[in-house]
Each structure stands twice: as C-alpha cells, then as structure tokens.
Amino acid sequence: MQKMNNKNKIFIDKLRSSGLRPTNQRVEISKFLFNRKKTFHFTVEELKNSMNLKRSKKISTATFYNTVHALKSAGYLKEFSLENNTSYYDTNISSHHHFFDNGKVIDINSDKITFRKLPEAPKGKKIKNVEVVIRLENNN
Amino acid sequence: MQKMNNKNKIFIDKLRSSGLRPTNQRVEISKFLFNRKKTFHFTVEELKNSMNLKRSKKISTATFYNTVHALKSAGYLKEFSLENNTSYYDTNISSHHHFFDNGKVIDINSDKITFRKLPEAPKGKKIKNVEVVIRLENNN
DNA sequence: AACTACTTTATAATTATTCTAAAGTATGTG
DNA sequence: CACATACTTTAGAATAATTATAAAGTAGTT
Structure with missing residues (x-):
C-alpha cells in the first residue's frame, strides 16, 4: 500500500x-x-x-x-x-525540436524555429504537430 | 558473372x-x-x-x-x-520532408517548407541537414 | 478482514537486425 | 581464358529491444 x-x-x-x-x-x-x-x-x-x-x-x-x-x-x-x-x-512534452548529433539529442525550444511556409494537410486530415530535426556534424 | x-x-x-x-x-x-x-x-x-x-x-x-x-x-x-x-x-535522397499519418509516410517537397528562423549549431558543430516531420490526424 | 481485479515478476516469445562460417563467384593476373 | 584469391551468398545462430504469459502478490472496495 x-x-x-x-x-x-x-x-x-x-x-x-x-x-x-x-x-x-x-x-x-x-x-x-x-x-x-x-x-x-x-x-x-x-x-x-x-x-x-x-x-x-x-x-x-x-x-x-x-x-x-x-x-x-x-x-x-x-x-x-x-x-x-x-x-x-x-519528459519535455511541450512542442519542441531537436538537434541530433551522432546519437546525442539536444532540445531546441519551439520559439527558436519558425516557419515562413508550411504545406496544407491532405484532405480529410489535419496537422497534429510539426517537429524539426536538425542533424549536426563536426565542424572541421 | x-x-x-x-x-x-x-x-x-x-x-x-x-x-x-x-x-x-x-x-x-x-x-x-x-x-x-x-x-x-x-x-x-x-x-x-x-x-x-x-x-x-x-x-x-x-x-x-x-x-x-x-x-x-x-x-x-x-x-x-x-x-x-x-x-x-x-529512394528519394533529395532533401525533403514528410507527413507521418499513422505509420504511412508521404513525401513533402523541400520547397513546400521554408523557415523564418532557425537556431545556430552548437559551437564546433555545423548543420548537416534539417528535416521536418508533420504528424497528421483525422479531421473529424 | 475478505474479495476481486489489477500488478509484478521471471521467463518465454517475437521481431528486427547482425553475425558466422561454409560453399560459391567476380575479377585481376598471367 | 584458366587460376587464385578476396569478396559474396546463404542458412542458421546470435543479439537486442520489446511484448506476451501465467503464477504469485497487492490495491482498493466492501
């Protein structure tokens, strides 16, 4: 108990x-x-x-x-x-985005990314959410 | 042979x-x-x-x-x-984006999405690519 | 306190993928 | 253009992540 x-x-x-x-x-x-x-x-x-x-x-x-x-x-x-x-x-359930860096994941606050243009959802559907992954590589 | x-x-x-x-x-x-x-x-x-x-x-x-x-x-x-x-x-290797609709995947041409704001890469890193997933749900 | 439905657990089963080693094949060399 | 050799194919075993099973335990109600 x-x-x-x-x-x-x-x-x-x-x-x-x-x-x-x-x-x-x-x-x-x-x-x-x-x-x-x-x-x-x-x-x-x-x-x-x-x-x-x-x-x-x-x-x-x-x-x-x-x-x-x-x-x-x-x-x-x-x-x-x-x-x-x-x-x-x-455990961060707010809408946000990610950097992926060789298996490591770093959060990106949703206010760091905004869109100029986004497509319509296909008919009969609506957008549930939009998530961006920015893949990183070493800077050499 | x-x-x-x-x-x-x-x-x-x-x-x-x-x-x-x-x-x-x-x-x-x-x-x-x-x-x-x-x-x-x-x-x-x-x-x-x-x-x-x-x-x-x-x-x-x-x-x-x-x-x-x-x-x-x-x-x-x-x-x-x-x-x-x-x-x-x-097999589409050009940079592009996806709708995810309950396990079904639909391509989105990269020119359908543009950004107003994107974050800097962390220092020592650079951006390899940026991919957007738009999750769909039924429109009821 | 007792009953019942929900939980926990160890273990087996499943799924996607990778490994292994023996038999087969592509390719450069002579 | 036959040979040698390194690369391939294959069936089957091994691994890793996850899900299922069923017996023993517990929460919440009565």
Whole structure:
C-alpha cells in the first residue's frame, strides 16, 4: 500500500490519470522521471539500469515498459526514434525540436524555429504537430 | 558473372560506387529500387518480401541488409525511423520532408517548407541537414 | 478482514537486425 | 581464358529491444 503523503501526490496523480494504480514501483518510476528541475531523454533500458543500480530489490523490465507506455499514452512523455531501432522518451512534452548529433539529442525550444511556409494537410486530415530535426556534424 | 548490358549499367554503377561487386542478387535489388518513375519508401522486410515473391530462388535476408546498408552509406538511400523500431529507407535522397499519418509516410517537397528562423549549431558543430516531420490526424 | 481485479515478476516469445562460417563467384593476373 | 584469391551468398545462430504469459502478490472496495 502506497503511503499517500503530499510529497508524492503529483507523481501519483500522473499515474492515476494514466489509468495506473500507484504501486510502489510505479510511484518510484514516476518520481524518477518527473521529480527534477530539467527535462531529459531516456530509453527504457537506460531508465531501468539507472533506477535499478541503486535498488536492492530490482523493478522488472515489464514494469518499466508498462509504466512508460501508459505515461506516454496519457501524454506525460513524448516518444521519438533515432536510426537505431530504439525508442527514446522525452519528459519535455511541450512542442519542441531537436538537434541530433551522432546519437546525442539536444532540445531546441519551439520559439527558436519558425516557419515562413508550411504545406496544407491532405484532405480529410489535419496537422497534429510539426517537429524539426536538425542533424549536426563536426565542424572541421 | 553479371552480363554487362547497357540496360543495367546505371544500376551496376550505383553498386560499384557503393563498394559492392555487382552480383546478380545485388543488381536485381538495385534495379528493383531504382528502375522506376517515382521514388518510394520501404523497410528491408518489405523489400525482401516483394522481391522474393516473384522469385523461385530467394535472395537471403543478409544480402538485402548488406546491399541496402551499402547503398545507404553511399548516399543512394536515405534512412529514417518511425516510432516502431524499424528502419525505413527512401529512394528519394533529395532533401525533403514528410507527413507521418499513422505509420504511412508521404513525401513533402523541400520547397513546400521554408523557415523564418532557425537556431545556430552548437559551437564546433555545423548543420548537416534539417528535416521536418508533420504528424497528421483525422479531421473529424 | 475478505474479495476481486489489477500488478509484478521471471521467463518465454517475437521481431528486427547482425553475425558466422561454409560453399560459391567476380575479377585481376598471367 | 584458366587460376587464385578476396569478396559474396546463404542458412542458421546470435543479439537486442520489446511484448506476451501465467503464477504469485497487492490495491482498493466492501
């Protein structure tokens, strides 16, 4: 039974509104993801490793996947892909853009990019969002 | 030994300049990819299935992967990723953009999108390219 | 406190991709 | 233009990320 102290309320609320019961494992994941000053990017494997390092009783892989998926479906995480067949998740859910620099990802605030011209959506469709990836290379 | 008729020269040249000997399997793949009016998108699995359907002697999976990788490294194919952990390849290598509509990909000509403002590259880096993904949803 | 539906977990299964090593082939050399 | 050799093809094994399974555990309601 999760102790319902105020300190955890915000993290528990994210779980509940994602359709998840706030179990101990999930609350810890939610805190790990959202209890920080700056947003960040991660893969499920990275998340699992960094959380389980500190724990005697490990959280299982399936729980990480389940929790991340639910948080993503509820809109608390954004998913994106690089060219390496791995899903990345971003705790910055505001519309924004990315630099990709050899597997490293750097956020670009949405106000740093504006458009002069954008195409119409095909008929019957509308634009959900627009995301820009700026690929970098070394300057030599 | 590949018969070196003119009809295949262009496809063989792509292979050679990708560092590949023009074996029969590779020439067929090159023709399948580039001997068409319109560019297209594919996964290696899709490529393999559609080519092998018509063949009595199947081309192996490894040959598809090897050939596609070499063509991509040489710049004859562009790679991109959706959120499903699969690599997609595009025979349209000109700089362009995409609509993503529930796993379907539609090209957007690069002249359909222009920028009013773009960020500087971090120091020591320069911009290799800029790609825009416009995600679509149904209009209801 | 008891019941029931939801969770966790270890493990198996799946999918996309890469590796391996044996058998086959392109190509330069003589 | 036959030979030698390095590059290829292939089937199958290996790997990596992810999803499925089913038994044991727990949250939330009664």
